[in-house]
Amino acid sequence: MLKIENLHASIEGKEILRGVNLELKAGEVHAIMGPNGSGKSTLASVLIGRAGYTVTGSVSFQGQDLLASSPEDRAAAGVFLAFQHPVEIPGVGNMYFMRTALNSLRRQRGQEELDPMDFLALAQERMKLVEMDQSFMSRSVNEGFSGGEKKRNEILQMAILEPTFAILDETDSGLDIDALRVVANGVNALRSEGRAMLVITHHQRLLDYIVPDQVHVMVAGQIVRSGGKDLAVELEENGYAGLGQQESAGRMPVGSSR
Amino acid sequence: MTITTAIGGVLSNLEPQRRDGDPAWLAAARLAALAWVGEHGFPTRKDEDWKYTGLEPILAVPFVAATAGSGRWVSAAMIDAVAVDLGGPRLVFVNGHFVAEFSRLTELPVGVEVTNLAAVLAAGPQRLEPFFSHAQGEHHAFAAFNDVLAEDGAFIHLAPGTTVAEPIHLVFLSDSGGSPFMSSPRSVIMAELGSRATIVETYAGIDGDVYCTNAVTEAVLAESAEIEHYKVQNESQNAFHLALLDVKQESNSRFSSRLVMLGSAIARHEARVLLQGVGAEVSLDGIYLPQGDQLHDNTIFVDHVATNCISHQLYKGVMDGRGHGVFNGHIMVRPGADGTDANQKNKNLILSDRAEIDTRPRLEIYTDDVKCTHGAAVGQLDEEALLYLRTRGIPLEAARGLLIYAFVQEMVDRIELEPLRAQIEALVAGRFAHGDPMALP
Numbered sequence: 001m002l003k004i005e006n007l008h009a010s011i012e013g014k015e016i017l018r019g020v021n022l023e024l025k026a027g028e029v030h031a032i033m034g035p036n037g038s039g040k041s042t043l044a045s046v047l048i049g050r051a052g053y054t055v056t057g058s059v060s061f062q063g064q065d066l067l068a069s070s071p072e073d074r075a076a077a078g079v080f081l082a083f084q085h086p087v088e089i090p091g092v093g094n095m096y097f098m099r100t101a102l103n104s105l106r107r108q109r110g111q112e113e114l115d116p117m118d119f120l121a122l123a124q125e126r127m128k129l130v131e132m133d134q135s136f137m138s139r140s141v142n143e144g145f146s147g148g149e150k151k152r153n154e155i156l157q158m159a160i161l162e163p164t165f166a167i168l169d170e171t172d173s174g175l176d177i178d179a180l181r182v183v184a185n186g187v188n189a190l191r192s193e194g195r196a197m198l199v200i201t202h203h204q205r206l207l208d209y210i211v212p213d214q215v216h217v218m219v220a221g222q223i224v225r226s227g228g229k230d231l232a233v234e235l236e237e238n239g240y241a242g243l244g245q246q247e248s249a250g251r252m253p254v255g256s257s258r
Numbered sequence: 259m260t261i262t263t264a265i266g267g268v269l270s271n272l273e274p275q276r277r278d279g280d281p282a283w284l285a286a287a288r289l290a291a292l293a294w295v296g297e298h299g300f301p302t303r304k305d306e307d308w309k310y311t312g313l314e315p316i317l318a319v320p321f322v323a324a325t326a327g328s329g330r331w332v333s334a335a336m337i338d339a340v341a342v343d344l345g346g347p348r349l350v351f352v353n354g355h356f357v358a359e360f361s362r363l364t365e366l367p368v369g370v371e372v373t374n375l376a377a378v379l380a381a382g383p384q385r386l387e388p389f390f391s392h393a394q395g396e397h398h399a400f401a402a403f404n405d406v407l408a409e410d411g412a413f414i415h416l417a418p419g420t421t422v423a424e425p426i427h428l429v430f431l432s433d434s435g436g437s438p439f440m441s442s443p444r445s446v447i448m449a450e451l452g453s454r455a456t457i458v459e460t461y462a463g464i465d466g467d468v469y470c471t472n473a474v475t476e477a478v479l480a481e482s483a484e485i486e487h488y489k490v491q492n493e494s495q496n497a498f499h500l501a502l503l504d505v506k507q508e509s510n511s512r513f514s515s516r517l518v519m520l521g522s523a524i525a526r527h528e529a530r531v532l533l534q535g536v537g538a539e540v541s542l543d544g545i546y547l548p549q550g551d552q553l554h555d556n557t558i559f560v561d562h563v564a565t566n567c568i569s570h571q572l573y574k575g576v577m578d579g580r581g582h583g584v585f586n587g588h589i590m591v592r593p594g595a596d597g598t599d600a601n602q603k604n605k606n607l608i609l610s611d612r613a614e615i616d617t618r619p620r621l622e623i624y625t626d627d628v629k630c631t632h633g634a635a636v637g638q639l640d641e642e643a644l645l646y647l648r649t650r651g652i653p654l655e656a657a658r659g660l661l662i663y664a665f666v667q668e669m670v671d672r673i674e675l676e677p678l679r680a681q682i683e684a685l686v687a688g689r690f691a692h693g694d695p696m697a698l699p
Contacts (some may be wrong), residue, residue: 046650051641075651087642090666100660101650108651140664157650 001196002165003035007057009039009046016042018221019057020178024165024196031199031207033232034218035240041198043083043218044169048081049074061165074102076108080163082154084170095137098123098160099245107159126159130186147181166190167198172206185211197255204236277373281383287390291405297534300399305464310584311526311555313685316498318413321440321470323407324353326376329433335361337431339568340462340492341679345370346424348375352431354471355410363529364424366433369417370455370593372426376410389446389476400500404474411473416483417454425456425675432463432471432497445475447484449511456486458678461501461550463521466597470498477504481535486514488678495520495550509535511630516673518682520689526555526584527633533560533567533595544573545669547689548581548613555584562590574669576690577613577660585617585634593624602632607665609639609658618654 002024009017016039034040046053046135049071059066064077089097102122114122119254123137131154138155142150151171158166168187172180188208190195207215207229215231216223219240225231300317301308329352337350337360349372350360356374363480367373378386412428421448432445447457451628461471471493477485493499501523505513519525533541546554560569575583586602617634649659666686673679 048645050645054480071645071648072651072653072657075649079649081649083646087640087646089643089661090663092660092665097647097650097660100656101647104653104656105651127462161650213534245572 001062002060002198003060005058005060006048007043007055007059009042009053009055010044011053015219016053017046020218020221020223022223024198024214026164026196027191027193028213029191029197029199029210030216031201031210031212031216031230031232032216032218033204033222033235036202038218038240040218042221044081044167044198044200045085047074047167048079049075054249068095072104075161076105078164078167080161081159082151082166082168083160084173086142086150086154088140088145089258090140090143093137094139094140094141095120095123097141098157100139101157102160112202123156123160128158129159129189130155131182132156146172148176151175151179151183152186155183155190159186159190164194165196165198167200169200169205170202171199172201172203180206180209204232207232268696282449284379284383284390287387287404289451291390291402293403294632295399295423299400306555307586308456310582311524311553312655313524316470316495316500317460319438319468319470319498319513321438322467324432324441325440326355326410328439329353329415329431329435331435332357332360333432337429340431341427341429341460342677344425344427344675344677346422346426346457346553347373347649348427348429349412350429351410351412351441351443352433354441354443355471360429360493365419366422369420371413371415372422373413373653374447375408375413376408378413382449384587385445386690387475389444398502399531400472400479401474401502401504404442404444404472404502405443407440407442408474409473411443411444411475412445412447414446414455414457415448416450418451418480420450420453422455425458425678428457428459430459430461430471430473431551432461432467432469432493434464434467434469434590438470438683439469440470440472442473443473443558444602445473447464447475447477447485449477449479449485451480452482454484455481455676457486458488458490458675460492461499461521462490462492463497466493466496467494468493468496471500473499473501473610475501475503477506477513479505479507479513479538481508482510483508484512488518488673488675489525489527490518490678490682491521491525492518495521495523495552497522499525499527503529505526505529505531505540507531507533507535507538507540507567510537511535512539515543516669517542517546517556518686519544519546519548519556520685521555522552524553524555526557528557528559530559531561531569532563532670533569534563534569536564537566538564539568540571543571543669543672543684546573546575546583546668547666547686548583549578549689551580553582553584553619556586557584558587560587560589560600561592562584562595562598562600567595568599571602571604572669573604575604575668576609576666577606578609580610580612580614582614583613585619587618587632588620589622589630589632591621591625591628591630595625598625598628598630600628600630604634605665606636607639607662608636609662616639662690663687
C-alpha cells in the first residue's frame, strides 16, 4: 500500500531524514520508535505534505506519487495524520468542520454528500468509539480542549473520515492511563484489512495497547532496526543508546535496505 | 456665494438648495456651512483624521446634486434584492430622496413618528434647527457640506416611554443613471425619555455606478433611551461613501451600533459619540472587508464627558487584494469623567502582500479614576490551521474561506436581527468563498 524509498528531507539546510525505506501492506500496523529529534515527526510531516521541506526520494501510495500531491489530494487518496499537537481553530465549529471535511472527501471521490442530519447520526455513532459526548461537537475545533480531548478528537476524525492509511504521531503523549486506553481502543476498533497504520511513539507503553505487526527504530533520520513487536520491549529495557553504538560499529541494521 | 467661489472649482456643479418655503434660519445655516467649507476647504492627508484617506479621487469627479425623481428605473424588486424585509416600517430613499411608493409605514405606537425629513421641513421645520449647525462648532467638512445640500432623509421621533418593537428600516438606494451625482441624506433620530427602537440603515447601489453618498445621521438619546442601530454599507464598488453618525447621549441611555462595510471604492464611516449624561453606555462594532482597490476608513471619536459612562468598541477588518483598511479610534476622557469604563479593540487579518491596514487606537485620559483598555492586532491566516484543514481533505481555497469567515463570524453573530444576520452572513461568506460553496457554513 505504501512504499517509501530512500527518502531524504531537509529544512533550512539541515538534513533530518537521511534515506528512509519503509513498506506497509494493507491491514498492517507498523510502529516507529526512536529518540527525540530522530526524525519521526518529520517523516509524518513529509508524508502529509507540510511545506518547507526539501524532499528527495519517492513515496508511492497505492501506485500514486504522494510527494507530488497537495495535502488535500493526499487526504482524498486516503492519507490521514493524527497530529501530535492538534491546532486550535477558534470560530470553526467542530461538527461543521468534520462535516465539511467528510463531504469534501466524498465529493472528490464522486460520492454523495451527507446532509447535516445524516452526518449527525454518523458522528454520534463514531463518538462512542472514543467516548466523546456531543458537547465537543458544538465547540470550536480543539479550542480549550485538554490534551486528552484533543487526541480523542483526532481519533474521532479518523473514525469519521475512514482513511486507508493513518499516521498516529505521538498520540500517547500527554495522556494519562485512562485516556490512553480510550484512545487505543478507538484505534484498535479502526484496524481493518483494508487499512494500514503507522504509529509513531516515543514509549513502548502505547504498543501494549496498540499491538503492531512490525516495529522500526529510527535514529538520526534513518531506520536502523526493524523487527516484531518484541523489539519494542527490548528498546524499553536497553534504551536507544545501544542502537546508536551498534550502527557506529558498522553493523548493518536489520530490515535496512542500504 | 456659490460652490465655485467657495472651493475653487472642485465639486463646482453643486449648488446649495434654495426653496421658496425654506425658513430663514435654514437658508442662513446653508450659507454659513458653505462659507465654512469655502474657508477651510476639504480635509487633506495633513489633517490628523484624514491621514490615510485621500479625497483626490472623489474631488476629481464632477458630481451634480441628486434630485428628487431621479433613478426612475428603480423597482420594488431591486429594493427587495438589496434590503432584506425586516417586517417593520421601511423608508426607501432613491438617490437620497424619499419614495413613498416603495416605502411601508406600518401602524406605529402613539407618540412615534417615522417620516421623511422633507416632510418635516415642509410642515414644522423649526424642530430641525438644532441639527443644521455642524459648520459652526464641529469642524467637519462633509457634515457641513451635507448641511448645504441635504433636503431629505429619515426623521424618527420617539415620544417618552414609547417602544417600537419592529425594526425601522431605512433603505438608501442609489441609481445614478450614468451621470455621477452626490446624494446628501440627512437623518434625525430623537429618542425621548425611556423610549426604545431598533434602526437599520442599508446603503446600496447599482453595481458599477459612480456616485457619492454623503450621509449624516444624528441621534439624540434622552435619559434612559435605548437605540439599537445597524448599518450595512453595500454601495456600488465604484461609488464613494462618506458618512457621519453623530450621537449624543443623556444619562443611563444606551446606544449600540453595528457596522458592516462591504461596498464602495472609498468608504469612510465616522462615528462620534458624546456621552454627556451620567451612566450612559455605548457599544460600537464594525467589520470592514476591503478587497480589490477598496478603501474602508473607520473613524471613531467617543467623548466621555459625564461620570460613570461605558464605551465598547470592537472592529475587525479583513484586507485582501490591494484593499486598504483604516481604524482610527479615539477615546477622550475629559477631566471629571470619573468612573469611565472604556475599551477599544481592533483586530485585522491581512490576506495579501499588497493589502494595507493602518490602525490607530488612541486613548486620551484627563482623569484618574478610570478603567480603559485598548489594543490592536494585525495578523495573517494561521498556516498551521490551514494545513490541518487541508490534511482533512478541505481544498486550500475553501480552507482559507473557512478560516477567514471564522475570524469575522463573531461579529456577524452579534447581529441580533435574524433576517439581517442571515443576509450579512451570506454577503460576508460569499465574499470569501472564492466560488466554492464548501466554504459557506
